Amino acid sequence: MNATAKAITDVKKSLGKSVYVLGHHYQCDTVVAHCDKCGDSLELSRCVSDIEAAHIVFCGVYFMGETAALLARPGQSVHLPDLTSNCAMSMMTPETIARKVLQQLTGRGRKIIPLAYVNTTLDIKALVGEYGGATCTSANAGKMLAWALDQGGSVLFLPDKNLGRNTAKKLGLSQNDQQILRIGKNGLTDTDGIDRKLLLWPGCCCIHTRFTSEMVAAAREKHPGCRILAHPEARPEVIERCDAAGSTAFLIREAGEAAEKNPDSTLYIATEYNLVRRLAARHKERCRILPLTKSLCGDMAKVTAKKLLRTLTNISANKSVPIKVDIARIEPARLSLQRMLKVCGQ
Numbered sequence: 001m002n003a004t005a006k007a008i009t010d011v012k013k014s015l016g017k018s019v020y021v022l023g024h025h026y027q028c029d030t031v032v033a034h035c036d037k038c039g040d041s042l043e044l045s046r047c048v049s050d051i052e053a054a055h056i057v058f059c060g061v062y063f064m065g066e067t068a069a070l071l072a073r074p075g076q077s078v079h080l081p082d083l084t085s086n087c088a089m090s091m092m093t094p095e096t097i098a099r100k101v102l103q104q105l106t107g108r109g110r111k112i113i114p115l116a117y118v119n120t121t122l123d124i125k126a127l128v129g130e131y132g133g134a135t136c137t138s139a140n141a142g143k144m145l146a147w148a149l150d151q152g153g154s155v156l157f158l159p160d161k162n163l164g165r166n167t168a169k170k171l172g173l174s175q176n177d178q179q180i181l182r183i184g185k186n187g188l189t190d191t192d193g194i195d196r197k198l199l200l201w202p203g204c205c206c207i208h209t210r211f212t213s214e215m216v217a218a219a220r221e222k223h224p225g226c227r228i229l230a231h232p233e234a235r236p237e238v239i240e241r242c243d244a245a246g247s248t249a250f251l252i253r254e255a256g257e258a259a260e261k262n263p264d265s266t267l268y269i270a271t272e273y274n275l276v277r278r279l280a281a282r283h284k285e286r287c288r289i290l291p292l293t294k295s296l297c298g299d300m301a302k303v304t305a306k307k308l309l310r311t312l313t314n315i316s317a318n319k320s321v322p323i324k325v326d327i328a329r330i331e332p333a334r335l336s337l338q339r340m341l342k343v344c345g346q
């Protein structure tokens with residue numbers, strides 16, 4: 001154990017039950033080693049209400065900490081080891097522009113249900129809640145999109161056009177049912193196709209759009225008979241060439257099953273590299289797990305063991321500044337999250 005790891009262990013021990021450390025699966029091993037619970041966005045949001053510690057340290061990107069702060073109990077505080085660790089995709093939907101787009105779309109009394117991936121700011125979650133919409137994660141996007149379509153009217157899915165298109169395909173929506181919006185700083189720049197059932201914000205995750213069809217073909221050539229899985233933030237043409245796609249929880253499950261049922265098989269996974277590397281190490285005696293390409297999330301990587309130590313030390317000295325959420329946004333944002341948790345049967 002190195003000096004930083006030992007210091008984290010010591011300060012965590014001294015804080016006892018007053019602190020609980022959450023970590024996203026895309027965090028590096030030296031951070032994950034100190035997390036009380038690791039999970040994907042859905043698992044981590046679900047567990048917040050059961051945490052009794054006064055301080056929650058969230059090792060992840062800013063919107064995840066904000067979500068935890070929204071769902072935390074009164075008196076609980078949520079701390080992020082690096083307050084600048086913004087998910088790049090979550091910054092692709094400025095609230096002022098999204099509000100203009102919603103005003104334009106609903107201008108003539110048309111019903112639009114906004115459905116926001118949880119990878120969005122608190123402001124967007126509040127806007128979505130205000131307009132009767134909900135949030136979703138990659139694990140429940142299908143269920144939530146079906147729910148939104150069921151409300152009557154059209155759905156505005158944001159910010160990830162790829163998750164939106166991949167989910168729409170699973171639900172059987174045709175290309176003619178969908179439109180990727182063209183948006184500028186004053187809202188819509190083109191109204192072609194805006195009468196369609198599913199309207200997609202033109203955002204994406206640059207970590208998952210690094211995967212290409214050529215990489216899938218090269219993997220199949222290198223390891224004939226291999227299985228290839230992808231996260232649904234990857235481009236539709238990549239997903240089409242893979243054997244299956246699903247959330248982080250799905251990819252972890254599939255890796256476990258490959259190790260158990262198909263020893264000596266080769267499994268490629270197209271998602272963030274820290275997770276793939278950890279799965280490869282976990283199952284290395286049973287099967288070969290490879291990244292489709294090494295795609296690391298630089299925003300997640302801003303959280304380091306040293307910053308975790310600094311946060312814990314500051315909590316212990318009463319000097320850590322917790323995430324503050326704008327009071328006016330709390331109720332509508334909470335509403336959008338609670339709708340998701342209700343539809344998904346928490």
Ligand code: SF4
Pocket residue numbers: 061087088089090119205206207208272297298299300
């Ligand atoms: S992997 Fe993509 S969606 Fe996830 S935190 Fe990084 S930039 Fe955001």
